[in-house]
Structure formats: structure tokens, C-alpha cells
Amino acid sequence: MKLGVEPRVLSRSILLVVPVILTLDMATLIYAAFKGAFPATVSLGSPLAYRNIYIHVPIALSSYLLFALAALGAMLYLWKEDPRGAKLSYTAVVLGVVYAALTLITGSTWAQESWGVAWNWDPKQTAVLFLFLAFLAYFPIRRSISDPERRERVSAAYAAAAFSLVIVSFLANRIVESLHPTGQAIQQFSAEPVTGVLFGLRMLFALGTAISLLAVGYLGLTPPRILGASVAVVGIIAALALASPIVGGEIYRVVDAKLDSSGNIIELVVSDGSGEREVVFDNPIPSPIVPAITIDGRITIVGHLIKLKDEGFEVVPHWSTPLGVALYTLSISALLLRRWNKDDLNSSNANTIS
Amino acid sequence: MKMSTILLSLGIAVVIFAAGLYMVYSSTYSDVSTLATLSSPTRVTVQGSPLMMGVGEATLIINGEPYRARIQGYYGIAEPLSGEGRSYAFFFLTGSDGYSVLALYDAREFTSKYGGSPVFEDTVVVDGVFRPEVTASVQGADLEFTITNIIEVKAILKGCHASYDGEKAVVAG
Structure with missing residues (x-):
């Protein structure tokens, strides 16, 4: 993995790019929550609840991407014994678990309105829950092993194996009857310019944020605290403004x-x-x-x-939309404020880029 | 040793994948036909195809009590002839082998959730209590069914597939 870039230059570049990506992610998120187009008529509930598509779907795909990168890093470690693979895997699992939790919450609150019930053991819901729990188990397994080398090996083997549940989750609503729409429905939704452009930008910037957080964690960078705090403040203000019509009055x-x-x-x-x-x-x-x-x-x-x-x-709006905005922005903020160097990684040289 | 660890990981991946697939297949919704084997009231979540009933007036009789029914396509609204008691929204769900049940849903809750002109998709999933001891029949208009199976619906779990390919809207201003 010779990148041909001075580590300091790369770190500085990433720290410059991250605020730009976050700004674009926040801007499109807030615009979508307030102004995003939605289906004119729906089978059940408020059509405005479908604005959650701009929040829930990008988060869900980000979690898939992060778990895929966790498996990639794990295989790199197992194959080449490259400590950078172990670090990439660990960082991606930490982020992926947060994104998977957000996927479950934002999906369930939306389902409460648009499916008629928040949780009904739908095959897709069940598969994502199984995926989340499998990667959550990564942490106690990891911490139960005191020998550093063995810990990395077992963690990597487990992360690579658990990736198979991403495939199961992806297939769940395609191989059996599910209330959850497939990618085809999402394509139909975004086929028109009024929805397609915004949805495309949401996907791009949300995935960009996930990759940015991964880069920050992998390299052990320390973004200015004001950045994490700003994301939280902007997100909370936007969520409160969005929710304000719901509060008070019938x-x-x-x-x-x-x-x-x-x-x-x-x-x-x-x-x-x-x-x-x-x-x-x-x-x-x-x-x-x-x-x-x-x-x-x-x-x-x-x-x-x-x-x-x-x-x-x-x-x-339906309450699930401001809740989704608040949870997403607070999670991004918390991950930005996280100090990765204090974590239990023993591949101490893993962040050296040659 | 590297290869053995990778092979072990792949082996675990296969096991997890198989367990995941089994979990997905076992969490899919049961067909309405499976209710035929039940003989006592049971909480169920089942899927079936809604039956097009046409449009018109009909009489619905539930355990001997008559209701005046207005049928509007896939569903009807039934009000007690006595003027007292609950009104129901009702619709038929047919299973893969042709077995049908009558789904009864509180009319007030139905209209407050679905509005004045609800859309029924090809497959409808309902959560409710199957009551094989209750008999019902519908007579009138184009219909003449005698049904011996009822589901008291707690919730209609709507797929949202049909919502995505229609027209889009925005809030003005």
C-alpha cells in the first residue's frame, strides 16, 4: 500500500476535505428533510414520512459499505498479516455498528407510519438486526482475548465471516416476500429529476461522510472539536425547527x-x-x-x-423525520469527537503510510 | 497457519450465511392457507391476496348479527343494522390454494389510517386474531359467500412498494 503521499500532507488534506463533505452532507440532509419531494399518494400514513428515504437509505448503504471495508481489511490482515488491514477492519466495524443501529432506528420509526407497525419481524428488518448483533458481538469477542496477535487474528477472522450477513441482508427482501422495497423501487423513486438529483446527492455525501469518518479513524486524526460540535448544533437546531409544528396543538x-x-x-x-x-x-x-x-x-x-x-x-411532518435528522447528526458529531488513538488497537504502527 | 485461519473464517462465513438465510426464510409471512389447520383463536400475521368485490350494497352477517355493507372495490364498510355496536371495514384475503378468510377491522381506525380511498396492493399482510369459531356471510350485489373464518385485524402491515413509482409531490412555498 504505497500511496506515495507524505503522511502529514495526506492527513492535512483529509482534515481540509472532511469539513467540506460534512457541510454538503448536512446541507442536503436538512434540505431533504424540509423540502424533499415525496410520493404524491401512498398506501398508508403520511406521504411526508417518505422524506425518510433521504435519511434512512443512505445510512443503510453506508453501513453495508463500512462492513464490506471491514471484511476487506480483515482479509488483508489474514492474508498478508498487514497490521493496516487489522486497523482498517476495526475502525470500519466501530463505524458500521453505529450506522447499522441508525439504520434500524430510522427504519423502524418510518415503518411505524408507513407500514402500520414499527417492528414486525419483516425478513429485511430481521436480517439487519441479525447483522447488527453479529457485528456488535465483535467487541466482547475482541476484548476477551488478551494476547494482541491472537486478538487481531480472531477479530479479523470474525469480521470477515460476519460479512456474509451483509449479503443475507441485501438478499432478504429479494428472495422472500417482504414489506421492505427492493432497489428497483428506489430506482423508480429516483427516476424523476425532482427526486433523483436530491437522492443522488444524499447518497454521494452520506457515503462521503462515512468514508471521511473511516479515514479520520484509520489515520487517528483529530478534527477540530468545533467541527463535531457544529454538526451537533446544526443538526439539533434543524431537527427542532422541523419538529416545531408537531409540538403543541392537535x-x-x-x-x-x-x-x-x-x-x-x-x-x-x-x-x-x-x-x-x-x-x-x-x-x-x-x-x-x-x-x-x-x-x-x-x-x-x-x-x-x-x-x-x-x-x-x-x-x-411525521415525527420520524426530525428524529432521524437529530440521531444522524448527533452520531456523526460523536464519531468526529471520538479520540481513536486511545482505543484498544495494538497495531500501533498501522497508521503509518509509506 | 495463515491459510488455516482464512479457511476457518470462510467456514464460519458459510455457517453464518446459512443460518442467516434460514432466519430470513423462516421470518417470511405465512400464507392465509395455513390458517385452515387452526381450530382455536390464535394471534397470527398472514399474507394473502385481496379479493375484488365490485361496488354496491350488501348484507354482512357476523355470528347471526346483520350489518349493512357498502362495498367499494377491495373493501367494504359495514354498519350494524341495529344502529348500535361497532362498524367494521372488511375485506377478503385469499391464500395460495384458494382458501379465504374475512378480515374485519375497526372502521374508525381503518378510515383514520387509510383515508377515504385506500389503495390495496397485490398482497396484503395483516396482524390480528384468527377466530375460527366465528362465522360470517356476505350476501348482495355480486357477492354470495359463506365464510367460516374471521381475522380480527389489529394492524394492516402495508408494503410500500406501490408508493415509489407514482407521481411525486412537494409542499408549496
């Missing part, structure tokens, strides 16, 4: 609606879960959802969560 779900010939809303049937009520507007209100009606005649405000106002209403 939230209703639109069960049905009537539009006038211009597509303006003249009447809503709303439900608070215990009963329905009709809300008639003296002055027709332009639909806050564009388009107001689909080509096949379905009214797009139906299913949305709203808050009634004096003369009108406001569409509010």
Missing part, C-alpha cells in the same frame, strides 16, 4: 377532501384517531401539496398530517 390526519374546479380545497374530513370531523372553508384554500390532484384523480392532501389554523391549516 394533529389531525386528512381522511378525505373536496376540491373546487380550480383545485382549491373547500372541505376536509379529518380524524384525530378517536373520531372524524368535517372542516369547511368559507374561502377555498390553495392546496399546500403540489400537485393538488394526481393524473388519475387522487387528491394529494389525503393522508397528510395537518394542524388546523384560524383560516386554513398547516401540513406537518
